[in-house]
Amino acid sequence: MIAVDKPPTIADVARLAGVHKATASRALNPRTSDQVNAATARRVVSAAKRLRYQPNTLARSLSTRRSATIGVLIPDLTNPLFPLVVRGIEDALSEQGYTALLANTDNDPEREQTQFEALLSRKVDGFILATARRDHPLLRQAHQQGTAVVLLNRSTDEPLFPVVAGDDAAGVHAAVDHLVALGHRRIAHLSGPTAMSTGFTRGRAFRSAVAAHSLAPAETPVVECGSYTEDSGAAATRRLLAEHPEITAIFAGNDMIALGALQELREHRLDCPGDVSLVGFNDMRFVDKLVPPLTTVHVPHHQLGAEAAQLLLDQLDSPDRPAKTVSLPLDLVIRQSTAPPRS
Amino acid sequence: MIAVDKPPTIADVARLAGVHKATASRALNPRTSDQVNAATARRVVSAAKRLRYQPNTLARSLSTRRSATIGVLIPDLTNPLFPLVVRGIEDALSEQGYTALLANTDNDPEREQTQFEALLSRKVDGFILATARRDHPLLRQAHQQGTAVVLLNRSTDEPLFPVVAGDDAAGVHAAVDHLVALGHRRIAHLSGPTAMSTGFTRGRAFRSAVAAHSLAPAETPVVECGSYTEDSGAAATRRLLAEHPEITAIFAGNDMIALGALQELREHRLDCPGDVSLVGFNDMRFVDKLVPPLTTVHVPHHQLGAEAAQLLLDQLDSPDRPAKTVSLPLDLVIRQSTAPPRS
DNA sequence: TTGTATGCGTTATCAA
C-alpha cells in the first residue's frame, strides 16, 4: 500500500501562495476573483495548479447551500427511452455546471418516495420527475415545501408544476389521420395503462381522433394493456383479435406494445401490413430495423430532457416566474408497417 | 410563493428531545445508538419523526470523510449495453447503502479526465471504470493516489486494478467453433477498434480460435472497424466483400457491427444465413427481433455491473486484499443468422 | 485589496 496523502485543501493553497484562506478562495472563484489583486490572484492560481488543488464540492455545497445538482427520477434506465432523455438532461445541465443525480423507481410509488427523500437529503437543488404515474402524494408534498420540480412526459390532474412533454394528442391524431388516409376504418387502439399519464392522454386522444373522422366506437375498439411491455401488448392483441377479428389497423400505445402486437399477428398468420397495419409510439431505437420497419410517432427524447433541464434551471434562477409549460411537436415516421387495407 | 422553512437539522431534533446534538446524533445512528439510554433514544427518534428530520448527507460526508458514493465512468449511456450494466451496479450498490454517480465520457480521453476529477471533487469513495480505451494516464495516476478502482469490461496492459469482464476469449472460441461445426472454413472477423480493450482481446482470440481449427490466415481475414457502430460495420463489410468475396461467414466484433454487416449484405443481395452466416457479440436488446434473429455471444451485463460493484465494495472494506479479478462465462446464443454454408 | 471570524450540519474526541 502506497502512502496516500490527503488531497490538498484551500488552506494548503493559501499557505503556499502566502495569503489567507479567504483570499485564496476569492482568487479561485471566478465570480469573486476580481476582488483580488491580479498579481496575488496569479500566485494563488499557480499554487493551486502546483498542488493539483480540486475544491471539495461537498464542503462548498454545505457552505453555499447550493449543490449544483439535480435529482432525476425515472422509472427504469433499461427502458430504451430513458437513456436518451437522461443524456438530454445531462447535456443541458452540464453546460451550466450542474450535474444529474439519477434514481430508478421501477414504477413503485414507495420506491419513488424513498428515492425522492434520498435525493433531498443529498441537497439537490431541484428535481426532474420523469416517472409515469398520473398522481403521487409526493407531488403535493414537494409543492408545499416549495421544492423546484419539473415534470417530464407526465402531467398531473392539477397543474402544480411546469411540464415538458411531447404533444401526444397531435401525435395520436397524426397516426390516426395516416391510417384513415390509407383507407382504414376499423382501427383498434392498444392503450397503455390509464393509471399512467401517457396511457391516459393517448387513449383520450385516440377517442377524439377517430370521432373527428366519424368512426363509430364499435369500429374503433380500445384494449388497455396492463403495462408498457411486449408481453402485455401480445396479450392485448390476442384479446383484440378474438373480439374484433375485423379490424384492419392497430395503433399501439407505444413501441413495446407494438412489438408484442407484431409478434402476436405473426402467431395468427396475419401479415403486417398486408392484413393489419400497425403504428407505434416513441420511435424507440431499432424499431426501424424490424421487419417490417415500424411506422411510429417520433418523440424527440433527447430534446425533451434538455428542455426539462433548461426549464428547471430557469426556475432556479428566478423562482417567481410563472410555471411555463413546454409542449414539443411530434411527427409521424412512416415506414413499412402501414399500408392500405385489403379491399 | 409559499414561505418555505428550511428543513430541520439535528439541532432542532435535539432541542425538541431535550438533549444535546451529540446525543441526538448518536441515537439516530444505528451504529452508535447502543451508546445511549434506551428511553432517551426513543425520545430522540420520535422527535426526529415528528420533525420529519432527514440527515444532511453532505454534512455527514464532510465530517466522516466517506460519501457512500461511487463514481461510474461509462462511454455513453445511450449505448444499449450500458443501461444494463449501470442497473447492475446500482442494484448492488444500493443494497449496501451506496449510490452511483454517473458520468459519460463519449470515448474522449480528455472528457474522461475531466469527469474523473469532477467525481473526485465530489469525494466519491471509489470508481468503476467501464470506459473502453486500453490505456489512459488516468489509470496510473489513480493507482498512485491509492484511489479504489475496479475496471469493467476493460483490461489494461499491466494489471493495476481488479477487473470484472466477460470471458471474451471463450466467447469468441464458442462462436468460431459453432461456425466451423456448421462447416464454414472461410470465416471473416470484423474487429472492433484495436485501441479498445474489447476490440483487441476479441481480435486476438479470433486469431487463436481459427488457428486451433487449422484455418489459414488467408481464409480468415480480419477487417478492423473504426468504431463500434453500424456505419463502421457496414463500411468494413463493404471492404471485406470487395477483397474476400469467397467468405461464407462473418464474426462481428459486436452486435452494432453485425447490424451494419447485415445491412450491407442486404445491399449486396446476399442472403443471411443462406449466403453468409453472421455472428454478433453482446446479445444486446432487440437483436432477437431482427430478421433473421441474430446468433450472438450473450454477455450478462447486469451481472457484470453487480460483480464490479461488489468487488469495489469489498475493496473499500479491506483495502489490502489482493486484487481479485472476475471473469464471467459467456455463452453463445444460437438463433437464425447462422446456417451451414452452401456447398 | 486583504484578513478575521463565523457558519453550513454532522460526527468524533475528550471530559464529566
Next chain:
DNA sequence: TTGATAACGCATACAA
C-alpha cells in the same frame, strides 16, 4: 450515559 468542543473544507459578512 451525556455534554462540551473541535473538526471536516469552504464561503462570506464584516472589519481593517
